[in-house]
Amino acid sequence: MDSAVLDKLLSRMKKIRVEARLDASFDKLTTIGTGGKICVALFPDALPKLVKTLRFLRRSRVNFVVLGRGSNVLASDGFFDGAAVVTTRVNNFSVRGRYVVAQCGASAAALSRALADRGLTGGEFLSCLPATVGGAAVGNAGCFDQCMKDVVVSVVAMQKGKVRRVSAKNCQFAFRGSAFKQSGDVVLSVKMRFQPSSPDKVRETVARMREKKASTQPLNARSAGCVLFHENVALSRLIDEMGFKGYRIGGAQVSEKHAGFVVNIDKSTSLDIYLIIQRLKAALWERYGIRARTEVRLINFAEDEYDFFSKRKE
Ligand SMILES: Cc1cc2nc3c(=O)[nH]c(=O)nc-3n(C[C@H](O)[C@H](O)[C@H](O)COP(=O)(O)OP(=O)(O)OC[C@H]3O[C@@H](n4cnc5c(N)ncnc54)[C@H](O)[C@@H]3O)c2cc1C
Incomplete structure (x- = not known):
């Protein structure tokens, strides 16, 4: 600079x-x-x-x-x-009846605890995301059949220097995507709606989800969640089928516990992780003809130049 x-x-x-x-x-x-x-x-x-x-x-x-x-x-x-x-210090949220307004840096886990205390259901998945609410909205994050799209009423975003309210419809939520992911507009706050239930029931669902996640995913290892996605195919099963669990480049490894995760096991570089991602993309394409998309957001990479699909445009 x-x-x-x-x-x-x-x-x-x-x-x-x-x-x-x-x-x-x-x-x-x-x-x-x-x-x-x-x-x-x-x-x-x-x-x-x-x-x-x-x-x-x-x-x-x-x-x-x-x-x-x-x-x-x-x-x-x-x-x-x-x-x-x-954004993590811009983290207030308020709950009024069934509605929550959360600033972009609010912790998804803290919000899920508040929802449980008030007996509000629909946001149990937030307890499984090591995320901010803003980051979750941008990627329409979710798990166990719940996702941000189901709960967002509107978003306040910064668009070309102007602060604007965007209705849920205009957020264009898609599988792990939204209008903000495409445009780069910054999510400032998110209004969400949940449904009444009881604290005990909500806590039970949260506990079940967290237990399932902990038993199937490497939550104690350093990762960025699943590295690849496809709208219609569970890629981790295919990656496992091809024998990639444990596959290693430098200090990075395809998790032994969940083949969708690449974990930093020993002072990995980002290049190690990037190369594993490209290796998996190539293997999925060559073996199954599946065009996997990168789920993790790449920052400061010349992605077009090195991405496996860059020379294989449809
Ligand atoms: C152990 C583990 C488990 C995970 N499990 C899941 C899961 O079950 N389901 C799932 O969907 N994801 C999962 N993830 C991935 C991740 O937690 C989610 O994608 C999450 O929503 C990212 O939120 P974040 O605040 O960390 O965003 P970041 O990672 O900081 O950012 C993600 C992208 O959003 C942009 N961004 C962030 N905040 C804003 C904002 N306010 N306005 C505009 N752009 C913004 C960033 O520039 C970046 O491009 C998991 C990750 C880990 C490490």
Whole structure:
């Protein structure tokens, strides 16, 4: 980043009291624990500060990425010459009757506990996501037949510098996707609706889901969740069938417990993980003719150049 631009950015952040770190790196900000240094990481701790930060970055044409809990991203090992805006401190939510309004950085797990306390059902899946509500909305995250699409009423987003309310219909939720994933618009807050039930019933469902997840997925290892997806096919079963469990490149490995996960077992680099993803894509294509899509969000990768499918356009 041009040093004059960086100086301006730092002085603006000081003025609006947003913490700016010059020593941040993606390995500390992601659940998989890999990725290179970041020119500057910004930690707004209130919604108006987040809005001001985003407006400044846009006006100054600074390249930036938004990060929630970093549980669905793989950042390259190279230097990221831009800003990472971390939302986790913008994390309030309020519950009124069946409705919840959550700021983008609210913890999905904390929200699920509040829903259980109030006996509201429909958000039990949130207890299984190491996510922020904003990150979950962008990727329409979900599990056990529940997902964000089922509960979102509307989203307030930053679109080209303007704050706009977007109805659920216009969020264009799709399997692990949304309009925001395509556009790069930033989700500021999410309004959701749940259904009345009883605290005991909700807690029971949460416990069942969490137990199932813990028994089938490597939750204690460093990962970014499932690395690949396909709308109609359970890829992990096929990856397992091809014998990839335990397949290793450098410090990364296809999980022995769940073939959809790639885990950082020994100081993996992002390149190790990326290469495994491409190997799995190639194998799924060659063996089953299945075009798997990358579920983890790649940051600072020349994806088009190296992606297995880049030279195999349909
Ligand atoms: C152990 C484990 C289990 C998982 N299980 C599941 C599961 O069962 N189901 C499932 O769907 N996922 C699962 N995941 C993946 C991940 O938790 C979800 O995709 C989650 O929704 C990502 O949220 P996040 O806050 O961490 O977003 P991040 O990973 O920080 O960001 C993901 C993407 O969204 C963007 N983004 C984040 N916040 C915003 C915002 N406010 N506005 C605009 N863009 C934003 C980022 O730029 C990035 O492109 C799992 C991950 C792990 C590590």
